[in-house]
Amino acid sequence: MRWLLLKDxxxxxxxxxxxxxxxxYPIVVAVLIGLALSRGPEKPRVAILxxxxxxxxxxxxxxEEVDTSRxxxxxxxxxxxxxxxxxxxxxELVRDGDVLGALIVPSDITSKLQSGLEPATVEVLYNAExxxxxxxxRDTIKSQVQDANAALGRKFTGVAxxxxxxxxxxxxxxxxxRDFAVLGLGPAERILAxxxxxxxxxxxxxxxxxxxxxxxxxxxxxxDLSDEVLGSVAExxxxxxxxxxxxxxxxxxxxxxxxxxxxxxxxxxxxLAAGTLALEREENAFRRLVRGLVSRTALLGEKIGLAALCSxxxxxxxxxxxxxxxxxxxxxxxxxxxxAAAGALGFAAMGAAIGALAREVRAASLLAFxxxxxxxxxxxxxxxxxxGAVYDATRVVSALxxxxxxxxxxxxxxxxxxxxxxxxAHLLVLTLAFGAAARLGLRRFG
Amino acid sequence: xxxxxxxxxxxxxxxGAERSAPPPVLEAIGLSKRFGTRAALRxxxxxxxxGELVAIVGPxxxxxxxxxxxxAGEARADAGxxxxxxxxxxxxxxxxxxxxxxxVAENLRLFARLERCDxxxxxxxxMLAQSGLAERASDRVETLSGGNRQRVNVAIGLLSDPEVLxxxxxxxxxxxxxxxxxxxxxxxxxDAGTAIVYSTHQVQEAERHAHRVLVLADGEAVxxxxxxxxxxxxxxxxxxxxxxxxxxxxxxxx
Numbered sequence: 001m002r003w004l005l006l007k008d009x010x011x012x013x014x015x016x017x018x019x020x021x022x023x024x025y026p027i028v029v030a031v032l033i034g035l036a037l038s039r040g041p042e043k044p045r046v047a048i049l050x051x052x053x054x055x056x057x058x059x060x061x062x063x064e065e066v067d068t069s070r071x072x073x074x075x076x077x078x079x080x081x082x083x084x085x086x087x088x089x090x091x092e093l094v095r096d097g098d099v100l101g102a103l104i105v106p107s108d109i110t111s112k113l114q115s116g117l118e119p120a121t122v123e124v125l126y127n128a129e130x131x132x133x134x135x136x137x138r139d140t141i142k143s144q145v146q147d148a149n150a151a152l153g154r155k156f157t158g159v160a161x162x163x164x165x166x167x168x169x170x171x172x173x174x175x176x177x178r179d180f181a182v183l184g185l186g187p188a189e190r191i192l193a194x195x196x197x198x199x200x201x202x203x204x205x206x207x208x209x210x211x212x213x214x215x216x217x218x219x220x221x222x223x224d225l226s227d228e229v230l231g232s233v234a235e236x237x238x239x240x241x242x243x244x245x246x247x248x249x250x251x252x253x254x255x256x257x258x259x260x261x262x263x264x265x266x267x268x269x270x271x272l273a274a275g276t277l278a279l280e281r282e283e284n285a286f287r288r289l290v291r292g293l294v295s296r297t298a299l300l301g302e303k304i305g306l307a308a309l310c311s312x313x314x315x316x317x318x319x320x321x322x323x324x325x326x327x328x329x330x331x332x333x334x335x336x337x338x339x340a341a342a343g344a345l346g347f348a349a350m351g352a353a354i355g356a357l358a359r360e361v362r363a364a365s366l367l368a369f370x371x372x373x374x375x376x377x378x379x380x381x382x383x384x385x386x387x388g389a390v391y392d393a394t395r396v397v398s399a400l401x402x403x404x405x406x407x408x409x410x411x412x413x414x415x416x417x418x419x420x421x422x423x424x425a426h427l428l429v430l431t432l433a434f435g436a437a438a439r440l441g442l443r444r445f446g
Numbered sequence: 447x448x449x450x451x452x453x454x455x456x457x458x459x460x461x462g463a464e465r466s467a468p469p470p471v472l473e474a475i476g477l478s479k480r481f482g483t484r485a486a487l488r489x490x491x492x493x494x495x496x497g498e499l500v501a502i503v504g505p506x507x508x509x510x511x512x513x514x515x516x517x518a519g520e521a522r523a524d525a526g527x528x529x530x531x532x533x534x535x536x537x538x539x540x541x542x543x544x545x546x547x548x549x550v551a552e553n554l555r556l557f558a559r560l561e562r563c564d565x566x567x568x569x570x571x572x573m574l575a576q577s578g579l580a581e582r583a584s585d586r587v588e589t590l591s592g593g594n595r596q597r598v599n600v601a602i603g604l605l606s607d608p609e610v611l612x613x614x615x616x617x618x619x620x621x622x623x624x625x626x627x628x629x630x631x632x633x634x635x636x637d638a639g640t641a642i643v644y645s646t647h648q649v650q651e652a653e654r655h656a657h658r659v660l661v662l663a664d665g666e667a668v669x670x671x672x673x674x675x676x677x678x679x680x681x682x683x684x685x686x687x688x689x690x691x692x693x694x695x696x697x698x699x700x
Contacts, residue, residue, distance in 0.1 A: 003559045007545065007556050010552070014547045014586075283544065284542065285545060287520050288539060288543040291532050292532050
């Protein structure tokens with residue numbers, strides 16, 4: 001068998017285009033994924049027209065000065081801002097496609113924020129020619145405005161709570177540079193109680209004072225509760241994210257790496273296994289080989305081994321390359337090897353089955369390509385995006401091919417999210433099943 | 447059914463000379479094979495001896511390739527026996543079974559190793575010399591002409607120095623010059639004692655080169671003997687072997 005293995009390696013060495021493709025493809029995928037993960041998404045280019053006059057960004061709330069430019073800066077940081085001088089200029093840039101959208105901050109925004117009588121409004125212009133980009137601009141600006149709203153809301157609430165506290169407990173209050181002493185409901189209640197006690201028991205004022213004391217107590221006790229109410233209003237929904245499954249979900253970067261490696265592993269292994277097996281028939285060598293020189297099972301084992309070995313090397317090189325961009329734990333390298341090897345074996349057995357079925361190199365390559373793409377897509381369908389029945393069907397289909405368990409095993413190997421045993425066992429079963437199918441196919445191969 | 451003698455006392459050879467025949471190096475008895483409801487071979491027997499060239503001739507679908515495939519161990523007979531295991535028989539399939547991206551020498555070396563030859567380098571050198579391809583040893587097979595590929599194909603069949611060599615339509619797709627060179631090569635092997643059994647569509651080729659022909663029709667062996675005997679059997683000596691062959695089949699209802 002080793003002579004056949006050496007022969008196949010020799011043939012591969014003499015197929016520079018194929019080898020280049022097998023080497024270049026994963027490198028390109030690795031570099032693209034790496035760059036995408038290391039750079040993050042591109043910021044949308046947005047024209048900004050800020051009509052608020054210089055120094056007018058500061059508003060006074062409850063005696064405290066709030067610089068609203070802090071909140072607008074958050075928005076500018078989220079986009080690639082292009083400062084413009086007029087509404088017309090902003091409109092023109094949007095129309096010409098120089099920017100994806102424009103944000104117009106009117107001059108009266110701070111006075112409206114200050115008064116609190118009517119909501120302050122910002123204007124967004126965008127070009128709807130490209131719906132994807134338009135959506136991106138809308139989402140980015142909306143998200144940043146909501147963040148600013150929330151931050152301002154918290155600020156307003158803080159000020160209101162301070163004033164309520166002043167009302168309940170009393171203290172000093174500063175307005176327009178002058179300080180005022182505020183009695184507060186608590187001290188007022190105490191003073192009134194003392195005044196009531198000093199009156200003769202028969203005094204008719206006693207009853208009236210008692211009513212005022214009761215009212216002061218009632219108001220103080222209820223206003224004491226209002227801070228919680230105001231806190232809830234300021235942030236009606238809080239996000240409390242919890243991990244349901246003990247080990248946690250795969251990190252996005254690890255998932256992207258696992259996905260890139262699994263896709264490359266799938267293509268390289270399927271094409272190699274299917275192609276090299278079909279080549280034996282195309283070169284008419286199969287019948288000569290199996291008439292006593294080598295058994296069909298050994299020939300199949302050689303093809304599966306060759307494809308798995310070559311693609312494992314490619315996968316590990318790819319992982320090493322991606323580690324330059326993404327922080328992968330090198331201490332987990334033995335697990336990477338185990339996951340990639342199991343995945344490679346599963347794909348190799350599937351490729352051999354395709355090669356045995358197609359029997360010609362071109363047909364085998366085409367079939368491998370046509371099967372692998374939908375298998376990958378089906379495995380990546382997230383729950384909730386399709387109906388329950390369709391999702392269940394995608395799970396069943398995914399379970400029949402090595403892509404899904406290989407992706408799961410590799411994801412687990414990279415960052416320890418979830419167990420590896422189950423996907424590895426799954427891959428073993430699929431390797432045996434596809435190996436048996438390929439062996440059956442070889443009965444009518446010659 | 448006509449059966450060839452299991453141990454013929456004599457075998458006719460080209461030029462009319464007779465020589466005493468040693469025991470057969472390959473003997474098949476009562477081979478039958480069905481594909482579904484169709485009988486591809488019906489109790490066909492064949493024996494061949496050292497230094498003998500046997501041509502299997504017959505119309506398309508007569509069972510020539512099926513018979514050779516069974517003798518070569520590529521297919522299994524439903525009934526009948528073959529005296530020699532496939533590993534001891536040299537086999538040259540109709541289409542050259544070679545790796546185009548390997549050189550001539552690499553192909554020979556690979557198959558010599560798979561054949562478990564004791565002296566791989568010696569076997570390769572011997573076959574390069576015997577096939578006249580020593581100068582092309584480093585050339586990739588994909589760059590060779592059809593004739594030279596067929597010579598490599600035959601050389602691979604001979605790597606284990608078999609006593610019997612089977613060839614399926616060896617001269618198909620070769621031009622007359624390439625065909626002549628191939629037959630020169632095969633005659634050299636026969637002179638060295640190798641028994642050769644080959645199938646062919648070229649009736650004249652059988653007449654010219656074979657010591658004996660086995661005529662198959664509808665899976666049945668209908669004649670076994672020298673080409674000259676067939677002409678005499680038909681009574682058409684003046685017409686030539688091809689006409690006698692056609693007439694023979696016509697009379698047998700084929």
